[in-house]
Amino acid sequence: MNQNPMEWNEEKISKLMGHYKEILSLLGEDPEREGLIKTPERVAKAMLTLTRGYEMDPKEVLNAAKFKEPYSQMVIVKDIDFFSMCEHHILPFYGKAHVAYIPNGYITGLSKIARVVDIFSHRLQVQERMTLQIKECIQETLNPLGVMVVIEAKHMCMQMRGVEKQNSVTTTSDFTGAFNQAKTREEFMNLIRARHL
Numbered sequence: 001m002n003q004n005p006m007e008w009n010e011e012k013i014s015k016l017m018g019h020y021k022e023i024l025s026l027l028g029e030d031p032e033r034e035g036l037i038k039t040p041e042r043v044a045k046a047m048l049t050l051t052r053g054y055e056m057d058p059k060e061v062l063n064a065a066k067f068k069e070p071y072s073q074m075v076i077v078k079d080i081d082f083f084s085m086c087e088h089h090i091l092p093f094y095g096k097a098h099v100a101y102i103p104n105g106y107i108t109g110l111s112k113i114a115r116v117v118d119i120f121s122h123r124l125q126v127q128e129r130m131t132l133q134i135k136e137c138i139q140e141t142l143n144p145l146g147v148m149v150v151i152e153a154k155h156m157c158m159q160m161r162g163v164e165k166q167n168s169v170t171t172t173s174d175f176t177g178a179f180n181q182a183k184t185r186e187e188f189m190n191l192i193r194a195r196h197l
């Protein structure tokens, strides 16, 4: 998922650099001093990297590795680390995503589930919408018997500023189909909590 520098959109970078230079001045800094001279360019590239998910199609990623397979028990990819940015403050929120689905004739490459999380997290987000988008993307692409997504995250806008709570963790979950049954959700939650390897 590293952005190839050859693919930088020079026009966008140049415009972003102008804005970040202005922001540095407004914050009381001297954008011409040595340590800051390249900062607008660095920040422009960092922000384009952190929002690269806008340029990517998560359904295409899943469809590229969709395999016909009769396996119809739960598949779980847990502890998928992610970093995203809250759309309210443009500050990071970060944590782990856990995804389960029950195939209905088709499976996907395991890494593709993590890639879908990467794509949606590299956009300005709220945790709830990210949870729902991952769920919908998998449901609509693989048409499984059910999909469930659980996300646990810490929000820096609640740690560094505002209410300044360092240890609160937000958990969101969403599901379809077979996960409407409490027993199926329980199986997933137990497997998430179990420590293996």
Ligand SMILES: Nc1nc2c(ncn2[C@@H]2O[C@H](COP(=O)(O)OP(=O)(O)OP(=O)(O)O)[C@@H](O)[C@H]2O)c(=O)[nH]1
Pocket (backbone or CB within 6 Å): 086, 087, 088, 125, 126, 127, 128, 155, 157, 158, 161, 162, 163
């Ligand atoms: N539901 C939800 N809220 C979020 C998320 N990320 C940040 N927020 C919250 O978005 C809210 C924005 O509230 P506002 O009152 O408009 O903004 P604010 O004055 O900066 O709020 P404080 O953070 O309480 O200082 C805050 O309560 C944040 O904690 C998220 O992923 N989901």
Ligand SMILES: [Zn+2]
Pocket (backbone or CB within 6 Å): 086, 087, 088, 089, 090, 091, 155, 157, 158
């Ligand atoms: Zn925020």
